Amino acid sequence: MTQKSKTIAVAMLTTICLATTGLKAQDKTVENKTTFSIETDPSTFLFKGYAFHIRIKPKNSTHLVIGAGTYALDLPSIMVDMNADNKSKGWNVRINSAYSLFGEYYFKEANKKWFVGLQAGIQNYKNGNDNIPNNESKYSNLLVMPSIGYNLQPFKFPLYFKPWFGLGYTSKISGSNSIDNLNYNISPVVPFVTLHIGYTFNK
Secondary structure (H helix, E strand, O other), X not given: OOHHHHHHHXXXXXXXXXXXXXXXXXXXXXXXXXXXXXXXXXXXXXXXXEEEEEEXXXXXXXXXXXXXXXXXXXXXXXXXXXXXXXXXXXXXXXXXXXXXXXXXXXXXEOOEEEEEEEEEEEEEEEEEEOOEEEEEEEEEEEEEEEEEEEEEOOOOOOEEEEEEEEEEEEEEEEEOOEEOXXXXXXXXXXXXXXXXXXXXXXX
8 A cells, every 4th residue: 555545544534533432432322313414515506516515413423524525626726825936837627526424522512613623625726827728737635623612503493504613734645737838836734714505404
C-alpha cells in the first residue's frame, strides 16, 4: 500500500471511529428515533456549482450526527489568491466534483447549537489558465478538515441554518496540477467558511 493510500485509509477510518465512538459513549436508555436531514450550500450555486448533503442522527444518538455529501464549484479568485504563488497568475480553478464523509458532535443536543466536526473526502479539480487557452489540468486531492459551527433553528418547523468554519489539510493523490510550464501550487492547509441550509425529517 502506498503512503498516499495509507493516508486516505487513516482519514476515512478516523471519521468512522468518530461516529462509532460517539454512539457508544451515549446513554443507551434514550429511545428517540432516527432522523434524516438534507442540506445544501447556497454559495456553490453562485459559483456555477452545486451541493447536496445528507445527515443522519441515528436512533439513541443524543449528540452525534453522521453523513455524506457531494459538491462542485468554481473557486472564487479570493481563495485562489490566498496562496501567494498563484496570485494574479491567470488561474481558473474548479472543484469539478467532490465526495465526503462527515461526523458532527453537538455539545447540547444533536442538530442544535454548537458542534465540532470532521470531514474526510476526495476533491477532483479541473484547472485552466488565461495565459494558456484551450488547455487544462486535472488532479485529485485528499481533504481532511476538522470544523466548528453552530446549528440555528429559528422557526417552529425544522428548517435550520448552519454556519461553520473549517481548516482543511489537502494532499494531491493523482493527476497533474501543471499546464505546460505553469504549476498551480496546492496549499497544504486551507481555511474555509460557509453557510449550510437544511431541513430535518422524522422530527
